[in-house]
Amino acid sequence: MASLLPPFFLLLLLLPLPLASSSSYPYGNVSLHIDCGSATDYTDSFNTTWLSDRFFTGGSPSVVSEPLLFRFPPEKNLRSFPPLSSGKKNCYVLPALPSGRYYLRTFTAYDDYDGRSHSPSFDTSVQGTLVFSWRSPWPEKVARRGAYSDLLAFVLDRQAEICFYSIATDSPVIGSLSLIQVDRLSYDAASIGERFILVNYGRLDCGSEQWGPGFTNDTDYFGRSWQSDHDFRSPDSKNNVLVISTRSTISGANQQPNFFPMKLYQTAIMTREGPLDYELEVDAKMDYLLWLHFAEIDSKVSGAGQRVFDVVVNGENLTRVDIYKEVGRFAAHDWHYILKNLSDTTLSVRLEPVVGVPSISGLENYALVPVDLSTDPEQVVAMRALKDSLGVPERMGWNGDPCAPTSWDAWEGVTCHPNKDKTSLIIYQIDLGSQGLKGYISDQINLLSNLEFKLKFFTGYSSIWTWGKCSCAIGFIRQSVHWLNTRQSCFFRYATCAIE
Ligand SMILES: *[C@@H]1O[C@H](CO)[C@@H](O)[C@H](O)[C@H]1NC(C)=O
Ligand SMILES: *[C@@H]1O[C@H](CO)[C@@H](O)[C@H](O)[C@H]1NC(C)=O
Ligand SMILES: *[C@@H]1O[C@H](CO)[C@@H](O)[C@H](O)[C@H]1NC(C)=O
Ligand SMILES: *[C@@H]1O[C@H](CO)[C@@H](O)[C@H](O)[C@H]1NC(C)=O
Ligand SMILES: *[C@@H]1O[C@H](CO)[C@@H](O)[C@H](O)[C@H]1NC(C)=O
Numbered sequence: 001m002a003s004l005l006p007p008f009f010l011l012l013l014l015l016p017l018p019l020a021s022s023s024s025y026p027y028g029n030v031s032l033h034i035d036c037g038s039a040t041d042y043t044d045s046f047n048t049t050w051l052s053d054r055f056f057t058g059g060s061p062s063v064v065s066e067p068l069l070f071r072f073p074p075e076k077n078l079r080s081f082p083p084l085s086s087g088k089k090n091c092y093v094l095p096a097l098p099s100g101r102y103y104l105r106t107f108t109a110y111d112d113y114d115g116r117s118h119s120p121s122f123d124t125s126v127q128g129t130l131v132f133s134w135r136s137p138w139p140e141k142v143a144r145r146g147a148y149s150d151l152l153a154f155v156l157d158r159q160a161e162i163c164f165y166s167i168a169t170d171s172p173v174i175g176s177l178s179l180i181q182v183d184r185l186s187y188d189a190a191s192i193g194e195r196f197i198l199v200n201y202g203r204l205d206c207g208s209e210q211w212g213p214g215f216t217n218d219t220d221y222f223g224r225s226w227q228s229d230h231d232f233r234s235p236d237s238k239n240n241v242l243v244i245s246t247r248s249t250i251s252g253a254n255q256q257p258n259f260f261p262m263k264l265y266q267t268a269i270m271t272r273e274g275p276l277d278y279e280l281e282v283d284a285k286m287d288y289l290l291w292l293h294f295a296e297i298d299s300k301v302s303g304a305g306q307r308v309f310d311v312v313v314n315g316e317n318l319t320r321v322d323i324y325k326e327v328g329r330f331a332a333h334d335w336h337y338i339l340k341n342l343s344d345t346t347l348s349v350r351l352e353p354v355v356g357v358p359s360i361s362g363l364e365n366y367a368l369v370p371v372d373l374s375t376d377p378e379q380v381v382a383m384r385a386l387k388d389s390l391g392v393p394e395r396m397g398w399n400g401d402p403c404a405p406t407s408w409d410a411w412e413g414v415t416c417h418p419n420k421d422k423t424s425l426i427i428y429q430i431d432l433g434s435q436g437l438k439g440y441i442s443d444q445i446n447l448l449s450n451l452e453f454k455l456k457f458f459t460g461y462s463s464i465w466t467w468g469k470c471s472c473a474i475g476f477i478r479q480s481v482h483w484l485n486t487r488q489s490c491f492f493r494y495a496t497c498a499i500e
Contacts, residue, residue, distance in 0.1 A: 025180050027180075028181025028183075030097060030102070031180045032177075033049065033050045033176070034094075034176060034177045034178075035053060035073070035074040035077055035176055036056070036074075036078055036079040037062055037063070037077035037079040037175070038052050038074070039052055040052050042073055042074070046213065046214065048213070050074045053079060055092050056092050057086075057090045057091050058081060058085075058090050058394050058397075059081035059086050061079055062077070062078050062114070064078065064109055064113050065111050065113055069144065069145060072214075075109060075176065076175075077175070078109060078173050080113070080114070080171040080172065081172045083166040086395065087394060089164070089166075089397040089399050090164050090397065090399050090400075091163040093159055093160070093162075093400070094160040096159070097155050099155065099157075100154070100155065100184050101182050101183065101186065101189070102154075102155050102160060102180065103152055103181075103222050103223050104152075104160070104162070105178045105214070106175075106177055106178075108134070108146055108174060109143075109145065109146025109173070110144075110146075111145070111146070118136060118137075118170075119137050119138040119143040120166075120170035120172060121136045121167035121170045122164055122165060122172035123167065123407075124163070124172075125161075125162070125165070125400075125408070127153055127154075127155065127161055128371075128372055128373075128375075128400070129197055129369060130369075130372065130405045131151055131199055132199075136170065148214075149199075150224070151200055152186070152187060152197065152198040156194070160179055163400040165408045178223065180222060183256060185256075185257035186222070186258045187366070189257075192368065194371075195370060196370055197368075198289060199367040200365075201281070201365045201367055202280045202363065202364065203225070203362075204363045205227070205264050205361070206229040207243035207267040207268055207269040208229075210225065210228055211263065212225030212226050218261070226261075226263075229269070229278070229363065232279060233276075233277065233278060234348075237276050237278075240271050240274065241269045241276065242272060243267060243269050244267070244269070244297055244298055246266050246267075248297070248330050250265040250295050250330050250332055251331045252327065258334075260332060260362075265293065265295035265297070265332050265361045265362075266297065268294075268298075268360060269359065270359035271351075271358060273357060274357075275352045276350070277348065278349040280347040280348075281346065281347075282342055282344075282345055282367070283345065285341055285343075287340050287341060288347065289337075289364075289368055290336060290337050290347070291334065292336070292349075293333075293334050293360070293361045294321060294323045294333040294334070295330065296330070301356070302324075304322055304325035305324075306355060307322065307324065307356040307359065308322045309351045309352055310352045311335070311349070311350075311351060312349075312351075313337070314342070314348055319335060319337075320354065321333075338368070349363065372404055372406055373406060374403070375424065375427070376425065379426060380401065383398075383411070396412045396413070397412060402416065402427060414427055414429070414430050
């Protein structure tokens with residue numbers, strides 16, 4: 001399925017900008033920033049400390065070919081995962097996290113760091129769910145200068161697992177990773193649930209330049225950055241808008257659970273006349289969460305009924321907005337909506353005037369990516385133990401979840417399928433026949449005991465063991481004697497036989 005998806009990423013161009021206060025992530029207890037490929041820690045001009053590269057499973061550090069093109073030091077280093085030496089699948093596993101919800105931002109650049117003039121194809125997953133698909137060739141600007149992508153995901157098992165999967169022997173690359181804890185109930189999680197990852201397809205502050213942690217000194221409690229809406233206005237709207245702004249306090253900003261920053265509401269755009277149109281790129285056949293932000297900051301509007309407009313999305317009239325009537329002046333008013341199974345790759349948002357001209361402060365759009373099945377946790381433990389005990393080499397890429405995402409191949413030599421009630425993935429075959437591995441079978445292997453499970457370690461022997469069915473092969477090497485002794489009980493915990 002992965003290869004059918006168009007590239008899933010968002011370009012946040014880096015613009016030089018003015019400043020404000022410091023302390024950018026005051027919400028949660030976790031704000032972790034990793035400068036991938038870097039050997040040293042570094043504190044940037046926003047007082048964010050970037051940790052030297054850590055928590056990765058393999059790969060090698062590099063630097064972009066033209067460091068002067070990049071404004072921020074963490075963008076210049078990168079880590080790549082050449083599949084021939086590191087395996088097809090590699091991960092960052094960030095440990096010891098409080099259970100909760102997190103904002104994850106990645107920076108990805110190519111800039112011909114390897115001198116091959118070939119931007120790579122690869123996929124990225126978070127918690128075993130495919131979130132980004134990079135396909136060669138990347139747009140020129142992205143390949144040269146890189147791009148930020150971000151999302152919101154739940155981490156319920158204490159570690160965040162960000163994995164990269166090589167396509168066609170290309171080397172995945174990553175420049176930096178930031179993980180910031182956010183409110184569990186934000187973005188309507190109470191009704192949407194915890195089984196979705198929200199992938200950013202546009203987070204716009206209308207009438208503003210790009211700002212937010214990592215780009216400016218401005219504060220956003222969740223670490224979100226906000227892009228200018230300029231490039232997303234439809235051609236007709238581009239020359240038909242006025243920017244309005246205020247320094248007044250906006251009530252209702254910075255409040256639980258979303259902590260939308262006050263700065264978001266302090267600028268807005270409105271049309272000179274007629275409707276205001278935005279066009280956002282999306283991937284068809286997916287569901288999107290659209291969030292619109294309003295505040296009446298225009299001194300000419302002094303009562304209800306003076307600015308009224310309809311929100312029309314993909315031609316469908318969804319709601320009527322009268323900001324003043326809802327919240328009065330200098331107050332935040334938000335509206336959100338879930339769009340199901342989009343049929344087109346453009347999402348159009350039109351503000352259609354009813355009285356006066358429409359105005360808007362911000363707009364967010366997230367793909368609602370359903371969390372994929374993951375491997376039964378006990379089997380993950382068993383497989384990791386098997387990996388250690390057999391000394392599975394790095395080039396086999398036994399990293400992250402053995403089976404997930406389902407759209408990727410499982411660990412090399414491993415075959416998985418969903419369990420009966422389709423709530424998790426289980427392993428039903430391990431074939432290491434061609435790998436010539438030596439080692440012993442760990443005690444933990446008994447965690448794999450309740451399934452039909454074949455293990456074949458050596459080619460040249462007719463030695464497929466169907467453990468779950470207790471029909472072990474005969475005529476195997478001498479250690480199988482030990483095995484055969486225990487076959488009746490089918491308990492693998494006794495099968496600690498060494499393999500020659
Ligand atoms: C951060 O840690 C403090 C002290 O352990 C705790 O009281 C607080 O609830 C935590 N905040 C979040 C957002 O988890
Ligand atoms: C951010 O603020 C700090 C001090 O508050 C200042 O030293 C630094 O130059 C500012 N950074 C930028 C990029 O404006
Ligand atoms: C920078 O961060 C450190 C701790 O993270 C803090 O003690 C210090 O006051 C901050 N400096 C500024 C200028 O915000
Ligand atoms: C659009 O929908 C809103 C609420 O659903 C309704 O009040 C309004 O009259 C509709 N506008 C038009 C032009 O039909
Ligand atoms: C999504 O829409 C397409 C047609 O555009 C339809 O074929 C498909 O069944 C729909 N999927 C779901 C899950 O509703």
